[in-house]
Amino acid sequence: MKQLLFIVSLLFSTLAWSAPKSDLWPYWNQSNEVNSEQISHQNWQQFLDNYLIEQGQNTLVRYKAVNTADKTQLKQYIKRMEQVNPLDYSKAEQYAYWVNLYNAVTVDLILDAYPIKSITKLGGLFSFGPWGDDVVVVNGKSLTLNDIEHRILRPIWQDPRTHYAVNCASLGCPNLQPDAFTSNNTEALLEQAATEFVSSDKGVLVINNKLQLSSIYEWFAVDFGTEKQLIRHLDQYRTQPVMNTQNISYEYDWSLNQAN
Template identity: 85%
Template structure:
C-alpha cells in the first residue's frame, strides 16, 4: 500500500502545481452591447450578508450555520443563472455573471460536502479538487469551474485582477468580496480586492531578507508578466513598496475558509 500512497501523493502534488492555461472558448466571446438590462444577484448578496464574515486578514464563510432554506435559495440562484443566456448581455454584465456564478457554485460544492477540511478533497480519486468536474449547464453546454475561469474569464477579459475576484474557498485564496459583482461595481470591487490581497500576508509577505508571494503569482505568471512587471503590479497596490526581491518563495494555504460561530 505504501508505494500506491506515494504515487497518489505525487499525483496530487503534480495537480496542485499545474495551473490550467488560458485558452479561449470562442463561443463565449460574443455579447449584445445594446442590451442594457442588468442581471439580479440579490440572492447571492443576501447569502454574503448572512454568512461571510471578516476575521483578521481573511474573509471566512460560516458554512456550518447556513440554513436548509438558504442552501435551497443558493441552488435556486445558480439554477436561475444557468437558465439565462449571458451572450444576450453586455460584456460588463457578463463579467459579473461569470464571477458570481463561479463563486456561488464553489460555496455550493462546499456546502454539499460539508464538513470538509479542504476543497482539494473534492473531485474523484485522482483529482485535486472539483475544478475539472461539470458543475453547471449554460446554453446547453456543460461547464466546469476551470472552463469559467480559464476558457472564459481569463482569455476574454485578460485582466490579472480576475485572480482576485474568483474564490476557491481556501485561506490562501484572495478573499471572497462582501459585495456581489455587478456591471456597475466591477471596477472598484476589483481594485478593492487587489489592494486587499496584495497588502495581506497571504499575498505578499516581507520578512527580514526574504520575500514570500502567493503561489498565484507563480501559477499564473503569464497573466502578470515578467518579474519586473509583477513587482510593478504589486507596488501599484502596496502601501509599502516590495523589497528583497532577490529571494522569492511561494506559498499557498489550501485550508477551508471556514468561520467558527464566534466569527460573526
C-alpha cells in the same frame, strides 16, 4: 497495502494539478452591447450578507451555520443563472455573471461536502480538487470551474485582477468579496480585492529581508508579465514598495476558508 494506495493517490493528485493556461473558448466571446439590462444577483448577495465574516486579514464563510433553506436558495440561484443566456448581455454584465456563478458554485460544492478540511479533497480519486468536474450547464454546454476561469474570464477580459475576484474557498486565496459583482461595481470591487490581497500577508510578506509571495503570482505569471511588471503591479496596491526581489519564494494555504 492501504498506505501504498494512499501514497500513490496523493502522488497522482498532486501531479494532476497544475495551473491551467488561458485558452479561449470562442463561443463565449460575443455579447450584446446595446442591451443595458442587468442580471439580478440578489439571492447571492443575501447569502454573502448572512454568512460572510471578517477575521483579521481573512473574509471567512460560516459554512456550519448555513441552514437548509439557504442551501436550497443558493442552489436555486445557480439554477437560475444556468437559465440565463449571458451572450444576450453586455461584456460588463457577463463579467459579473461569470464571477458570481463561479463563486456561488464553489460555495455550493463545499456545502455539499461539509465538513471538509480543504477543497482539494473534492473531485475524483486522482483529482486535486473539483475544478475539472462539470458543475453547470449554460446554453446547453457543460462547464467546469476551469472553463469559467481559464477559458472565459481570463482570455476574454485579460485582466490579472480576475485572480482576486474568483474564490477557491481556501485561506490562501484572495478573499471572497462581501458584495456580489455587478456591471456597475466591478471596477471598484476589483480594486478593493486587489488592495486587500496585495496588502495582506498571504499576498505579499517580507520576512528577514526575504520576499514571500502568493503562489498565484508563480502559477499565473503569464498574466502579470515580467518580474518588473509584477512588482509594479504589486506596488500599485501597497503603501510600502516591494523590495528584496532577489530572493523570492511562493506560498499558498489550501485550508478551508471557514469561520470558527
